[in-house]
Amino acid sequence: MEKSIAIQGVMCSYHHMVSNAYFGKNTKINQCLSFDFLAESLANKESDCAVMAIENSIAGSIIPNYAIIDANAFNIVGEHYLDIQHQFMVLPGQTMEEISEVHSHPMALLQCKTFLRQYPHVKLVEAEDTAVVAERIREKNLKGIAAIAGKLAAETYNLDVLAASIQTIKQNQTRFVILSNNKNKDISKSNKASIKFELDHKRGSLATILNVMSDCKLSLTKIQSLPKIEEPWRYSFFVDVTFSELEDFIKAEKLISLMATHYKVLGIYNKAVL
Structure with a gap:
């Protein structure tokens, strides 16, 4: 059956290009003119998966999209890097x-x-x-x-x-995540994970978590803080890590889930080639 993919934007947009590269062209494209509409399409199961830009090598993180992923309990099942030439x-x-x-x-x-x-x-x-x-x-x-x-x-x-190629920095890449309502069925060969957690206001609490990651042979590739609107001056941390062995991540996960609060795995998947 033809897979339906939600993209932010219209046909020929960068999101559409990523969908073609990741899923192939034999898909139904659901065009969404905002990330909120994209989330609705996926949450309502009008789309099987969604393509969402999450960060750019020039402009940085698209912070509201972290909140969208978290609030809707979407699963990150893949990623793709696109060379952006404006x-x-x-x-x-x-x-x-x-x-x-x-x-x-x-x-x-x-x-x-x-x-x-x-x-x-x-x-x-x-x-x-x-x-x-x-x-x-x-x-x-x-x-x-x-x-x-x-x-x-x-x-x-x-x-x-x-x-042509008018972007300020010529090497301009955007990272897109592939979202689904379901987790990846087989993660045995996965080598990247995205997690979210919160920490108490204690000195060195974040450093302790980072030390656990290092001790468990995880490589930190991204850390993004996001303020909790309902609790002023408290933050959630969104972290991406890569690893050679899934067992290393599982070991770290057990420790981090005990040390942090509101721990959540956003996805375990294969890292994309830069």
Whole structure:
């Protein structure tokens, strides 16, 4: 049966590109114009899995998405890294001097701010998605408006690329997580895990947890704190670790679950190749 995948954005967006790379093209794509709608699609079982951006090598973590994963008890069952190359695209025949506005997702605008500073006459307008702007420019024949999106969007919607690879740092990668309502059935060969926990306000409590990870041969690849809205000045920690042997993670898990509160495994899966 055809698998249905929820993505943030529309066809030809970066999320769509990740879905194609991870699942193949023989899938049903459920387009969601926000991460909240994506979560609803997965939680309501309208989609079998979801593709969600979680962090970027330039702009950092997309912090609200950690809360979405946690609140919905989604399972991280995989990950994928995508090389993000932003293109400045317009209707055919338009020149830079004719462009008065550029529309794109706020993350894309942030990643291209050095390039955009060269054109102070161009107003920056935040949009819900990169590719949706390209689609809108073509469908409504919007002159004077540019989009920042991927090469696939320019090709699909027949737009001219006035400037290629305009992101400030040329090596620009985004990490996407693959979400499901179910855990991976076979984790015997898995080598990465995402966990969440909370700690009491005691000196050295986080350092003690990190020492346990080190002693159990886990490599810390990410740590992200998130404030607890209902309890001011208390934080949840979201941590990614890699390991060579699953037994090492299981050993560490037993210790950490005793030392921390609200311990939760968000997913055990295979790390992606950078």
